[in-house]
Amino acid sequence: MxxxxxxxxxxxxxxxxxxxxxxxxxxxxxxxxxxxxxxxxxxxxxxRGLSAGSAETFHRRGLLEAVINASGADPAKVGAAPDAVGAPDPRDVSHFAGMGLHAVDIDVSALPFRLPSPAMEGFMxxxxxxxxxxxxxxxxxxxxxxxxxxxxxxxxxxxxxxxxxxxxxxxxxxxxxxxxxxxxxxxxxxxxxVGTDPLFTGYVAKVSFADPGQLSLGFNLTANGMYLRTPFEGHLGMMDFDGGAFDRSQPLTREHLQKVLRRITGTDVTLTGVHLASSFTDRAxxxxxxxxxxxxxxxxxxxxxxxxxxxxxxxxxxxxxxxxxxxxxxxxxxxxxxxxxxxxxxxxxxxxxxxxxxxxxxxxxxPGPNAPALRRLVHELLSTTDGTTLAYRRTTGLFNRYDLGSAHPLVGSTAPDFHFKDGTRLGDLLRQGQGVLLDFRADHAMQRAARNWDDRIRYAAGPARDDLGSAAVLVRPDGVVAWASGEALDPDTFERAATHWFGSPRN
CATH class of the missing domain: 3.50.50.60 (FAD/NAD(P)-binding domain)
Known part of the structure; x- marks a missing residue:
């Protein structure tokens, strides 16, 4: 068993x-x-695309380097410089409904409590x-x-x-x-x-084209749907707004895929072969x-x-x-x-x-007669500084905040990768899946209190390169801040937080 x-x-x-x-x-x-x-x-x-939040999760378990290597990603485009001090600029926002959004439009000052980390951005x-x-x-x-x-x-x-x-x-x-x-x-x-019915049937396929030059790379919104071409030879995605009617209802023949592709793209592009193909929907x-x-x-x-x-x-x-x-x-x-x-x-x-x-x-x-006007408006709004920042916050995985009943702005949020002056990072301390108490003031009373959970909570003390105004921070094994203290340390409140999340003290 x-x-x-x-x-x-x-x-x-x-x-x-x-x-x-x-x-x-x-x-x-x-x-x-x-x-x-x-x-x-x-x-x-x-x-698949890994978000910055997922990259941070792998960093905290010592897996990031292996995932980067297996993925063939460029490490220089994933992590912050090891000696970086200030909050870094985001590098990518991806898209909303096929409409590209750009990192230069993000208001970095609106991204609180973000410190340099070996896992700053997502990657493919x-x-x-x-x-x-x-x-x-x-x-x-x-x-x-x-x-x-x-x-x-x-x-x-x-x-x-x-x-x-x-x-x-x-x-x-x-x-x-x-x-x-x-x-x-x-x-x-x-x-x-429970949820909502689909608006489209989507297709993903590995195909051969007689004339691939008729199709642009990237996401392409059209009057009849959307298609996607990536740099990978023959890689094709399509979204056909048929209410999800075709999904898994019939065989995915070359003739059907070509018909859908021609209707969406408005071209006479020819598929000479379909090597693999599958369908999906937007059912939520x-x-x-x-x-x-x-x-x-x-x-x-x-x-x-x-x-x-x-x-x-x-x-x-x-x-x-x-x-x-x-x-x-x-x-x-x-x-x-x-x-x-x-x-x-x-x-x-x-x-x-x-x-x-x-x-x-x-x-x-x-698609529809009002669709172009709606798309232009949505793109205009999301391309503003506030709009792009919102999209980044919603999709990066770094800014989810659980309601843990505390008004402290760090509590319930993903912990920044605090960096001690001796070189130790929070990500290093989380590798074994335990909780971590960061004591930036090296307070003896805090150390004594932490001993009661030393089988479940690691204790780390010393000054940080940037403590974000905190004297101590308790981090759950999943990297979420469970408790944080300002300048006035209070071991009793730490003990209550530790009991709430980690159970009774050992002694």
């Missing part, structure tokens, strides 16, 4: 497995696919690259991964979950469904899944709760939406980071009452906001 079984061995499931293993849990991953590699995971079809990667890095890390931590094992049955009682995969049954304390947008775990555990759905007793959902199993803006993978990584340490503490009996319930409380609003951002993009792109 394992402490936790995870259904789904994609990047989200594997990252969650490493988080649980860091927390001392025995973990089994059940993956439907027999092979780890697939053309759908490799470039170009497996192309692939599902194959992430899965390779995550598989290696998971197996090194003792995670068992079983491929060719689709989940077919789930039952639970007050103590265990029984999972059927093929002819085998497995028992665990908890089951986490990370098995994608058509989650079997979600269906078998009877989660309510979310479970009403991320947990039902001993079954929990994360990633696309908990929420689906269109890929516009590339937030799906990043949303799932955020789910896994939030859930892992809480579930591990619950398994070991050290979690304070209600800790696991905060997973839904914190992540559901974040997921709902991403779904709304996706819906707004689809509505802006929808």
């Amino acid at each position: 394992h402490d936790v079984v995870i259904a789904g061995g994609g990047p989200v499931g594997l990252f969650l497995a490493t988080e649980l293993a860091l927390g001392g849990c025995s973990v089994l991953v059940l993956e439907r696919d027999e092979e780890a590699t697939s053309p759908w995971k490799a470039l170009p079809l497996g192309l 990667t692939s599902l194959e690259a992430l899965s390779t890095v995550m598989t290696e890390r998971a197996t090194s931590l003792g995670v068992a991964i079983l491929r060719g094992a689709p989940v077919t049955g789930v039952t639970q009682d007050d103590e265990y979950v029984t999972i059927t995969a093929g002819s085998q049954e497995y028992r665990s304390r908890y089951l986490v469904g990370c098995d994608g947008g058509r989650s079997t775990v979600r269906r078998l555990a009877d989660f309510d899944f 759905m979310q479970v009403t709760t991320y947990r039902k007793r001993r079954v929990v959902l994360a990633g696309d199993a908990a929420h689906i939406h269109s890929p516009l803006g590339g937030q799906g993978l990043n949303l799932g990584i955020g789910d896994a980071a939030n859930l892992g340490w809480k579930l591990a503490a619950t398994v070991h009996g050290t979690a304070p009452e209600g800790l696991l319930d905060t997973y839904t409380g914190e992540r559901h609003p974040v997921g709902a906001a991403v779904l709304d951002w996706s819906r707004a993009q689809a509505a802006t792109m929808k």
